[in-house]
Amino acid sequence: MAFVEFNDVRKVYKMGEVEVAAADGMTFSAEAGEFVVVVGPSGAGKTTLLNMLGGMDSCTSGTITLDGREISRFTERQLTQYRRLDIGFVFQFYNLVQNLTALENVELASQICPHPLDAAQVLAQVGLSHRMDNFPAQLSGGEQQRVAIARALAKNPKLLLCDEPTGALDYKTGKAILKLLQDTCRTTGKTVVLITHNSAFADIADRVIHVREGRVASCYINPHPGNAADLEW
Numbered sequence: 001m002a003f004v005e006f007n008d009v010r011k012v013y014k015m016g017e018v019e020v021a022a023a024d025g026m027t028f029s030a031e032a033g034e035f036v037v038v039v040g041p042s043g044a045g046k047t048t049l050l051n052m053l054g055g056m057d058s059c060t061s062g063t064i065t066l067d068g069r070e071i072s073r074f075t076e077r078q079l080t081q082y083r084r085l086d087i088g089f090v091f092q093f094y095n096l097v098q099n100l101t102a103l104e105n106v107e108l109a110s111q112i113c114p115h116p117l118d119a120a121q122v123l124a125q126v127g128l129s130h131r132m133d134n135f136p137a138q139l140s141g142g143e144q145q146r147v148a149i150a151r152a153l154a155k156n157p158k159l160l161l162c163d164e165p166t167g168a169l170d171y172k173t174g175k176a177i178l179k180l181l182q183d184t185c186r187t188t189g190k191t192v193v194l195i196t197h198n199s200a201f202a203d204i205a206d207r208v209i210h211v212r213e214g215r216v217a218s219c220y221i222n223p224h225p226g227n228a229a230d231l232e233w
C-alpha cells in the first residue's frame, strides 16, 4: 500500500437543487518522502483534493488513506487529532498570528503536539534565526511564509500540505520558497504535497499529479526532477 492513496474519491457540494462535483472520482497514490506537485487550472479541484487529504473536508464517497490509516472513515474527533498531529499546512497568505513574534507563532503550533521540534531550531533551518523576535508586520512576505513553513514543520507532521505557497510572492521570493520546500523534502525526508496552477512547477517534482475537471488526468513519477533554484517560469 502506498503512503497516500485516493481511490475513486468524490466530493459533491449541494447548492439548493444544483450539485457540483468538485472531485469526480479522483484516484492516485504517492510514496513517503516524495515532493508531490498537484497542478491544474482554476476550478479543477486542487484545493478540494488538499482539503480532503488534510482532513479539513470529508469526501462524499471513495477512500482516502494515509500511512495505512483510512482517514475517510475517521470520526470528527479522529479528524481533529489527525489535523493537529499528522498534518502541517502552509497557505498562500501565511495566516500568522499578528500579535505574536515569529518564534511565538512557531511555538504556538508546537504546543498542540506531543513530539514537536525545537521552534528556534526550525526557524534557523528556514533561514530566520535573526528575525525570531520580530512580529509578522515587521517581516517581508517571503519571511512570513518562512515562518509559516517553520510553524508547520515544528509539529513534526507526517505530511506537509502547501496550497499555492508562492501565490502571493514575487518571482524571486517565490523561487526561494520553492527551493526551501524542495530542500526540506530532501533533507528531512518529509512528504510534501504542493498545489499550484503553474505547470512549470511540475519540473521540480518527484511526482506530478494533473487534475482536470475534478479528476486525476495523470499521475506519474518525474524521472529527472530539477532543482528549484534553476527553475524558470
Ligand SMILES: Nc1ncnc2c1ncn2[C@@H]1O[C@H](COP(=O)(O)OP(=O)(O)OP(=O)(O)O)[C@@H](O)[C@H]1O
Pocket (backbone or CB within 6 Å): 013, 014, 015, 020, 021, 022, 040, 041, 042, 043, 044, 045, 046, 047, 048, 049, 197
Ligand atoms: N464549498 C463549496 N461549495 C460549492 N462549490 C464548491 C465549494 N468548494 C469548491 N467548489 C467548486 O468545486 C470546484 C473545484 O474547486 P477547487 O477550489 O477545489 O478548485 P481549484 O483547482 O483549487 O481552483 P483554484 O486554483 O481557483 O483555487 C469549483 O467548481 C468550485 O466552484
